[in-house]
Amino acid sequence: MTFVTLSTGLILGAMVLPILLLLYFLRLRRQPLQISSTLLWTSAVEDLHANSPFQRLRPSTLFLLQLLALLLVILALMQPQIEGEQQREGRHIVLIDRSASMNAEEIADVTRFEEAKEQAKALVEQLHGGGIFSSGGSETMIISFADTAEIVSPFTDSEQQLENALASIQPTHGRSSISDALKLARAYMTNVDPEKQGISSSESSQLELFSDGNIADLHEQALKQGETLIYHQVGEAITGNVSIETIAVDRNPESRNEVQVFLSVANHGSEPVTTDIELSIDGIPIGIEKITIPAMDTSETGNAIASIRNLVFVPFELTTQGVVQAHVLHTDVLDLDNIASLVVPPPRELRVLLAEEGAPLLQTALEGLELAELKVVTPQGIQEMIAGGTASSFDVVVTRDVSLETMPRGRYLAFGGEMPVPALRRYAEGEGQVMLVGKEDHPVMRFVRFEEIVATKGNAIVPTSGAQVLLEGSSWPAILHYRGEGRSIVYVAFDPIESNWPYLRSFPFFIYNAVDFLGRSGDVLATTPLQVGDAIVGGVPVGVSSIQIVEPDGAAHAVPIDRDGRFTWGPIRLSGVHRVERTEGVSKIVAVNSPPEESLLASRVEVQIGAAKVDASATRTSSFIQLWPWAIGCVLLVLIIEWRMYQRKVSGSKQHPTDAFGIGK
């Protein structure tokens, strides 16, 4: 307990108390009473005074009550106050973090999120609970936030409404971002004064943040004037956790039906961890690997950096679509980051449009490839298709000795001919040459033995920006790759007919590499996993009127389809595999993984918002409860008791019976 005006009370007490004592003695105008003899009284008083020097003061109840009342008045003037847990007045905005890290379960069956809701509920009870002295001027708003923010309850003073709103909040697996929450809160706190023509004024408010402090953009925010932040820390400051940071899948370049899974596993704990990681396809385990991850590094500045180990699984065959899932078989406080999923689509077969002048040299080579479609047209026909835009439906356009008039966006494999691209413009006819230097690490040049190739003539080109030479001849660049303006062109600067290349084994290798490179360039083998908070967007064939999206926890949501046959659903709430289902079966599978930054679970004892640091422990007792009204109440009570005693005292003496002889008691 502290006193606001301690010195004032002490000075007043030092002045008034002696005066009261003096008045007490002075006002003792004792009532004269004649008795038969003072003989016995004198000796009795002398005996009593000999044993009790303070006898004159001790027995006077009325005096003691007056003294007590005076002391209480002095106490009230000192303005005593005790530190209260929360300030009851004003506007409070409860910000509840429901990000992925809040799903950590440090106590059995109780997550950080549930603990945060309990703390928030206690705060609501404290602010709006009943009682004689409960404040009626307090209003509270509840906002939950993860990657997006949502107003769960607008400003209200209804305890029941606030508790219901708290109960309705569900956790998500998204990352923490408080900026949207602050924007929402400030939007509700800002009042527009119509008399001042648009000039707005913000009311002061108290932000009650219930979180583990791992909020990515908190330090980018700043408190505005009138705002105060109280940080209610949830969770333990030291918590170990093992998580899958990234997952990637690639097809074996030597065997397109085989895929390989790459994992990055992080250890956020202070102890090294050895654990098994299980790999499964569509829920069927296909392999398990053991990995040991060292303890996280702690720098001298105290910043902890998680240890990360990479893991590659043995390639396995996957010719169809499948959901690859990695599961860290390690028990820790957060399960959702122990699982990572990825949807692997089937290898895509290409559609190729071919036009060549003269002998079907390339057609013969392309027909040896596994293509979805090979369309052969005349040079004139391809010019029309390109001009008409129909060529864009093919993955690769292949030409030989055809000079295209235009090259819109697309992927081209061109042998000879002149290109309408400045970077590939022919400036002279190239003389015969041999091949000297090839860029063997380029996918197009893989397994292409160029040393034996001899070209009798070609197009001399000076490569400019955007063009990369893949094979350099003795006189001019023989093979180039140009990327720019939405076009990807592999240009062979000579007609194979004018060389010995068609007779070499490297020729079909090159065609295969080039078509594969161009046809699948930009393709990721696995669909990029979405993040929590994103939206699932897609299309459906004509005739499908509705679909439903099934979340990992089994919750199904019907999604309407617009006139163009597209649908949008979001934001994604949970990590894991989401299924887009229609009556004909699963049409699409979407993998959503938890954000890696949410795997760092160590709860922060202080958070930084802007330049201000807010300590969790210090903010719990930031307000004071004034006790002087209670002291004044006690004064009134004491005065009533004194008045009552005085009335009884003056109301007359009591009469008591004596025994038979009335003596000797």
Next chain:
Amino acid sequence: MANFGQTTHERPTKVDELLGSSLMSSLDRLDIVARKIFSGKIQGERRSKRRGVSVEFADYRQYAAGDDLRFIDWNVYARLDRLFMKIFLEEEELTVGIAIDASASMEYGNPNKFDFARRLAMSLGYIALSSHNRASLFSFSDRGVERLTALRGRRRTRDMGQWLLDLSVDGKTDFVEACKTLSTARQGRGVLIVISDCLLEDGLSQGLKYLAGGGWDVFLMQTLAPEEIDPEQAGMEGDIRLEDAETGNTCEITVTSPLIEKYKDRLQVYCEELRTQCARLGVGSARVSTDIDMETLLVEYLRSRGLLR
């Protein structure tokens, strides 16, 4: 508090108010007992050392000429052939003295101590007169001793009552001088009943010695008001300046339980010392409260203490 200890009841103004007819009838069968044997001038109902006519045999003696032949024991003469006179303890009259403290301290209490003393004296005097004894009444204070002596017969009851009604209280208690006077004013050996509150700073023991040495069979009745026996129960409280009715001495007190307990202790010690002193001098004593019923006091209490029978 202003009326604490002050007499609020009606003061007696008539003899009948000192001794009612109902109490009178209860007292007729009582008599005052003298623990000592005295000789009186007139035959009464009291044993005396003087041999005489009574039913209580005392001794034999040789017959002498002139003796009353009625008291010759003829049975002894028949056996021994000698004349012997039967000697009886003669019952003669007893002087009953009743001394009332008329000092200012007696004008206190509710019931009033002086009124109680007068009613008690009236009752005891009536018992004495009814038993054919001689009654003498005294009052004493520092003004001296007033007396009404040699009353005989019931017809003097009214005189006795009127004398008591005419008494007034004033002044201090000069107990020693009063006792000196009483011890020498004896008109016959007898019982002296002293009625006083005995609240004296000194001289009580010396006065008792005078009385005991003067031949009186002394019975001291210490009369205290309820306010003196238990002031707290009687309603004493608050901050008071006590004034002594006789000396004018003052004593400032604040009534508390410890003080009341201390006062009671002192009173108990004082009364115990008084009783011890009386016992040592052969003086009977009793302490009575003024709120006691008079009939109960006389018929039960004083009979149990041996003053009456």
